[in-house]
Structure formats: structure tokens, C-alpha cells
Amino acid sequence: MFKIVFFLLLSVTAVGQSYTGTKTPYPFKQGEYTPLPKGYTAAYVNYTGRHGARFMTKAGSDVKLLALFNKSQLTPLGDSVKVMTEAFLQIEKDNYENISLLGDAEQHAIGERLRKREATAFKGRGVTIEVTHKKRTRQSADGFLKAFADYKGKQEFMMVQDTNENVLRFYDLSPAYEAYKDGKVIAARVDSLQQDPRSKEIASRISKRLFTETLAEKDQAAVAAWLYDLYSIQFSLVIEMQQAKVYFDFGKAFTKEDLQWLDKINSAADFLEKGAGLDPLGIQSRIAAPLLLDLVTTTDALTRGRLRKDAVLRFSHAEAISPLATLMGIPEASVPSASIYDFDKHWKAANIIPLSANIQWIIYGNGKKYLVKVLLNEREVALPVKTTNYPYYKWEDVKSYYLTKLKKIGVKPGDDMHKFLLNIK
Numbered sequence: 001m002f003k004i005v006f007f008l009l010l011s012v013t014a015v016g017q018s019y020t021g022t023k024t025p026y027p028f029k030q031g032e033y034t035p036l037p038k039g040y041t042a043a044y045v046n047y048t049g050r051h052g053a054r055f056m057t058k059a060g061s062d063v064k065l066l067a068l069f070n071k072s073q074l075t076p077l078g079d080s081v082k083v084m085t086e087a088f089l090q091i092e093k094d095n096y097e098n099i100s101l102l103g104d105a106e107q108h109a110i111g112e113r114l115r116k117r118e119a120t121a122f123k124g125r126g127v128t129i130e131v132t133h134k135k136r137t138r139q140s141a142d143g144f145l146k147a148f149a150d151y152k153g154k155q156e157f158m159m160v161q162d163t164n165e166n167v168l169r170f171y172d173l174s175p176a177y178e179a180y181k182d183g184k185v186i187a188a189r190v191d192s193l194q195q196d197p198r199s200k201e202i203a204s205r206i207s208k209r210l211f212t213e214t215l216a217e218k219d220q221a222a223v224a225a226w227l228y229d230l231y232s233i234q235f236s237l238v239i240e241m242q243q244a245k246v247y248f249d250f251g252k253a254f255t256k257e258d259l260q261w262l263d264k265i266n267s268a269a270d271f272l273e274k275g276a277g278l279d280p281l282g283i284q285s286r287i288a289a290p291l292l293l294d295l296v297t298t299t300d301a302l303t304r305g306r307l308r309k310d311a312v313l314r315f316s317h318a319e320a321i322s323p324l325a326t327l328m329g330i331p332e333a334s335v336p337s338a339s340i341y342d343f344d345k346h347w348k349a350a351n352i353i354p355l356s357a358n359i360q361w362i363i364y365g366n367g368k369k370y371l372v373k374v375l376l377n378e379r380e381v382a383l384p385v386k387t388t389n390y391p392y393y394k395w396e397d398v399k400s401y402y403l404t405k406l407k408k409i410g411v412k413p414g415d416d417m418h419k420f421l422l423n424i425k
């Protein structure tokens with residue numbers, strides 16, 4: 001456990017004000033939790049999490065950047081960044097799509113804290129683990145379950161075909177959502193940031209720091225984007241760097257202002273694609289209905305004894321966690337923005353969907369009734385449900401609220417969620 005804590009602290013310290021958006025290593029900070037109402041203990045856990053810190057998902061920015069470096073005349077800083085890029089590629093080799101050692105440590109630590117914090121929920125009745133067809137979710141589940149090495153209950157893994165991952169990869173199954181994601185609503189707003197004079201000025205300055213020749217404007221923009229990709233991933237590879245005895249810091253090529261702006265552009269796309277966007281009940285959040293319905297029905301089954309498990313543990317992606325947070329009405333995830341220049345006044349990708357992001361529904365019982373508390377990245381959050389006992393909510397009130405909300409979307413228990421995703425507009 002010492003190693004886990006050490007490397008997590010190392011990474012979070014390194015990130016600090018790193019402006020890495022959704023690629024921010026898990027920023028856990030120990031906080032105080034509201035005491036439970038008298039007579040209640042943790043009974044069940046319903047968990048949905050993103051995979052851990054990872055390598056790049058495919059070769060791209062790294063290879064393209066090195067190829068350009070190899071055929072260009074470079075400044076001393078450019079030569080230094082070229083060497084770093086070569087070291088980066090060596091660490092990435094054969095690791096695309098995998099979680100990193102830090103990602104494994106993040107998951108292990110989250111699992112340990114959950115098991116310790118909600119110890120009374122884990123009675124040995126078994127846990128169900130659901131993963132997508134992407135191997136980084138199975139790797140993340142394996143890391144998480146290191147905290148359950150001495151657990152006596154059955155650990156049951158479940159994975160459905162990638163064409164029918166209605167609960168965990170709903171965002172890949174809706175033609176209407178794909179059209180929205182590729183359409184003018186997002187493109188026009190992100191383009192306005194990319195065409196902003198600040199974008200061109202930053203790209204030009206970065207190129208001048210690295211190249212002795214003047215690159216075409218299009219190439220300058222590409223270099224800034226490629227380099228920002230590598231910069232964003234480097235914080236996930238701190239343990240691999242240490243083991244390989246290499247060090248790279250692509251931040252040398254940027255100023256703080258450069259990183260703030262590039263983070264804004266990248267986060268703007270995330271906000272529109274999977275955040276509150278222009279409408280917190282837009283298609284980008286409504287497609288999470290299968291996941292929200294699954295949380296409601298499984299929680300109800302747990303409390304009614306129809307599902308005899310200690311926990312349901314799901315491992316998915318940022319594209320699932322953020323829409324769920326918005327659809328649930330978690331305040332920091334649910335404020336829309338008419339202007340793309342202002343979205344980040346309320347919505348911070350690093351706070352909502354960092355690497356290893358998670359939403360935990362903890363169910364507490366007193367032998368007769370059940371309460372629910374929701375944690376976003378292990379922080380207590382409010383729900384749009386009345387309670388006299390914040391952050392604890394009566395389960396029947398939570399169930400009623402979300403079933404009513406789902407009904408307005410056109411979803412109810414027992415519906416064919418694959419059909420819903422195909423037909424949603």
C-alpha cells in the first residue's frame with residue numbers, strides 16, 4: 001500500500017495545475033464524511049467507474065511528431081523535445097490501450113478505500129464485475145480487485161458483446177448521438193475556439209520555440225495539438241518513467257497560458273459531447289438512460305433481496321461517467337452554457353471525469369429502511385431529491401425521482417435498451 005500512496009501522491013503533485021482535462025490522474029484528496037444516521041450501516045455498493053490512467057489508445061500524435069522532428073531543423077529546445085519524444089515512444093511501445101502502472105495503483109487504492117470505508121457491506125455474498133470489451137476496463141477491474149484478495153465471496157465477471165453494450169457503452173450504439181457528435185452544434189463551437197486568434201498565436205509561439213524554420217499555419221496547429229497530447233499523457237506514466245530511468249517533461253515547450261487555452265479547447269469538446277452542453281437533458285445525457293435505469297433496478301433488487309450480492313462493480317469510460325453524472329443531476333456536472341467561452345466557469349473535466357473517475361451509490365440499512373448516499377470521485381454530492389438528512393436520501397424517494405425522470409425520456413423498467421438507443425432522437 002505504501003507504494004500505491006507514494007506514486008499517487010507523486011502524480012497528483014506533478015499534475016497540480018497541469019491543465020490535462022480528462023487525462024488528469026485521479027485527484028483523490030482525503031476529506032471528511034458526514035456521520036451516518038443512528039442505526040444505519042453500509043449494506044450494499046453500486047459502483048460505476050472509469051478505467052485508470054492509461055497509455056495512448058493508439059499510435060498517432062507521438063509518431064507524427066517524431067516524424068516531423070526527424071525531417072526538420074530544430075532549436076536546442078526542439079532537440080530536447082525530440083529526445084523526450086523518442087523516450088516516450090519507447091515506453092508506449094506495445095502498450096497502446098493498456099492502463100499504466102499508475103492506473104493500476106489508482107484502481108487498487110479506490111478499491112481499498114471503498115472496502116475499508118464501507119466494510120459492513122462486504123459480507124461475502126459475492127460481487128458482480130461488469131466490464132466493456134476494451135481491455136483497459138478489465139485491467140482496471142483487476143487492479144481494483146487487488147483490494148479484495150482476501151474476500152471470501154464469489155467474484156463474477158460479466159462482459160457482453162461490443163455491439164450490445166447498452167449499459168456501459170451506450171454512446172457507441174446510438175445513430176442519433178453519433179450524428180450529434182459529428183454535427184454542426186459541436187463543430188461550430190469548437191471551431192470558434194480553434195480559429196480564435198489566441199489559438200493561432202499559441203501554435204505559432206510553440207513552433208518558434210522548437211523549429212528554426214517557419215512552419216505553415218496548419219502544421220503549427222498540428223504540432224501544438226500533438227505535443228499537448230503527449231504532455232497530457234506523460235503524467236500517467238510516472239512509474240514507467242522511474243522504472244526505465246528516463247524523464248520527460250513536455251511542459252517545457254509550453255507556457256502556463258498555452259496550457260490553459262489548449263485545455264479549454266479540449267475540454268470544450270468534452271463538455272458538448274458528454275457534459276451538460278447547451279441542455280442538460282440533451283441527447284448527450286439522455287443516452288445514459290440505460291445506465292441510470294440499471295443503477296436504479298439493481299439497487300432496488302439488492303434492497304429487496306432479489307439480487308444477493310455485496311456489490312455491483314462496473315468499469316467503463318469517460319463517455320459513460322459524465323453523461324450519467326449529468327442525467328443524475330449532480331450539480332457540478334449539470335450546468336449548461338450558451339457560450340462555449342464560459343462553459344468552464346462551472347464544468348471542470350478534471351473534477352468530473354479524470355482518469356479512474358467514479359460514481360458510487362452506497363446503500364445503508366437499519367433492518368427496515370434504506371438510505372442512499374452518492375459519491376462523485378469519493379466526494380459527497382447532492383441529488384435533486386428532497387432530504388432532511390443530506391447527503392443521505394431515502395431510497396424510495398431516489399427511486400421514485402429517477403424512475404419519473406426516465407419515464408419522461410421514454411424509458412421504464414423492462415424496456416429494450418438496445419432498441420431505445422437505436423431509436424432515440
